[in-house]
Amino acid sequence: MKIVLAYSGGLDTSVIVKWLKETYGAEIVTFAADVGQEEELKGLSAKARKTGASKHYTLNLVEEFARDYIYPMIRANAIYEGQYYLGTSIARPLIAKAQVEIARKENADTVAHGATGKGNDQCRFELTYMALAPDLTIIAPWKMDNYREAFPGRTEMINYCRDHKIPVEASAKKPYSMDRNLLHISYEAGILEDPWFDPTTKKNKDMYKLSVDPEDAPNKPEYVELEFVNGDCVAVNGKKMTPGKVLKTLNALGGKHGVGRVDIVENRFVGMKSRGVYETPGGTILMHGHRQVESLTMDRDLMHLRDSLIPKYAELVYNGFWFAPEREALQALVDKSQEFVTGTARLKLYKGSITTVGRKSKYSLYDENIASMEGVQSWYNQNDATGFIRLNGLRLRARALAQKGPKTD
Numbered sequence: 001m002k003i004v005l006a007y008s009g010g011l012d013t014s015v016i017v018k019w020l021k022e023t024y025g026a027e028i029v030t031f032a033a034d035v036g037q038e039e040e041l042k043g044l045s046a047k048a049r050k051t052g053a054s055k056h057y058t059l060n061l062v063e064e065f066a067r068d069y070i071y072p073m074i075r076a077n078a079i080y081e082g083q084y085y086l087g088t089s090i091a092r093p094l095i096a097k098a099q100v101e102i103a104r105k106e107n108a109d110t111v112a113h114g115a116t117g118k119g120n121d122q123c124r125f126e127l128t129y130m131a132l133a134p135d136l137t138i139i140a141p142w143k144m145d146n147y148r149e150a151f152p153g154r155t156e157m158i159n160y161c162r163d164h165k166i167p168v169e170a171s172a173k174k175p176y177s178m179d180r181n182l183l184h185i186s187y188e189a190g191i192l193e194d195p196w197f198d199p200t201t202k203k204n205k206d207m208y209k210l211s212v213d214p215e216d217a218p219n220k221p222e223y224v225e226l227e228f229v230n231g232d233c234v235a236v237n238g239k240k241m242t243p244g245k246v247l248k249t250l251n252a253l254g255g256k257h258g259v260g261r262v263d264i265v266e267n268r269f270v271g272m273k274s275r276g277v278y279e280t281p282g283g284t285i286l287m288h289g290h291r292q293v294e295s296l297t298m299d300r301d302l303m304h305l306r307d308s309l310i311p312k313y314a315e316l317v318y319n320g321f322w323f324a325p326e327r328e329a330l331q332a333l334v335d336k337s338q339e340f341v342t343g344t345a346r347l348k349l350y351k352g353s354i355t356t357v358g359r360k361s362k363y364s365l366y367d368e369n370i371a372s373m374e375g376v377q378s379w380y381n382q383n384d385a386t387g388f389i390r391l392n393g394l395r396l397r398a399r400a401l402a403q404k405g406p407k408t409d
Contacts, residue, residue, distance in 0.1 A: 036182025087184025214258030214352030231338030254281025
């Protein structure tokens with residue numbers, strides 16, 4: 001038996017490496033994905049081997065993450081439940097895909113992850129495994145009775161690491177958990193499980209890593225121009241950049257001005273509600289600018305059709321169905337809708353806010369001659385509006401005459 005484990009080097013996966021090897025007598029190969037978390041990835045190979053792994057892989061997936069996962073989602077304007085920019089959700093299918101590829105390379109028959117049975121990540125990992133490698137066996141220790149009996153809490157895990165000389169930096173009382181990547185940082189659990197708890201007070205606001213408190217942001221606004229081609233941002237302030245570089249640049253810019261903080265109670269796929277706090281500075285700016293270029297270039301009914309599909313697209317990403325046929329079909333429609341979404345948005349950043357101050361495009365559908373309230377000559381005939389309104393009001397008149405119309409009391 002050969003198992004490829006998604007590995008971070010933290011407390012959970014450090015314990016799992018040793019536990020898998022002892023429980024199954026298996027060869028363990030560990031894998032860590034660099035998706036822009038900017039955490040210390042050096043030394044993971046030595047640590048994994050010391051814990052019991054026969055081999056370790058660390059892969060730089062930053063540009064692939066931005067290009068093939070974040071950007072397609074931005075083209076869809078996908079936000080879950082109107083607030084969550086899906087930072088953790090969109091990273092998991094890429095990580096699981098890379099893990100499957102390593103399993104194939106290593107001729108492994110099993111993949112494993114350290115996600116709990118209460119969260120969404122278990123769905124995202126395992127649905128991706130099933131979509132890409134249905135023949136592989138999946139091991140999820142946190143959903144196994146014997147594992148939970150051995151490790152009912154963090155104290156037992158810390159003691160296990162101490163007894164087996166596994167190097168970890170952990171304490172029995174962790175105030176919250178974090179997940180970071182190129183798109184965001186999420187905070188949940190611990191002190192945040194109380195939805196009334198305020199993490200923005202002076203005592204608690206050090207929790208935030210990517211952004212300053214909007215109250216502490218510069219007193220002078222800053223302007224940024226985003227250039228889009230077919231729905232993808234290709235330049236910031238006139239400088240051409242790769243998707244990964246765009247996100248890094250906007251993260252720094254948005255963080256400086258306190259942009260992109262969200263505190264929500266969301267509905268998990270497994271059925272429970274969960275409180276999460278998120279920082280998505282670059283993604284928030286990018287999504288805002290994208291919408292502004294769309295406002296100039298997308299046909300009204302096409303935009304409304306695409307917008308009607310945003311909740312479904314976001315739900316598919318959130319729940320882990322990135323590699324499902326319905327997401328692929330929606331992506332085809334989304335990408336077709338972006339055919340003329342090419343242009344520039346100019347935004348003003350100031351103390352946590354984003355204000356649109358300009359947009360332009362060679363494919364703009366905005367006609368000043370038509371839109372103007374001045375007496376400008378154009379091919380729009382205002383007399384046409386009379387018949388247009390009468391036809392649209394026909395059913396309302398019929399209802400009023402035949403059924404005495406709507407109740408107004």
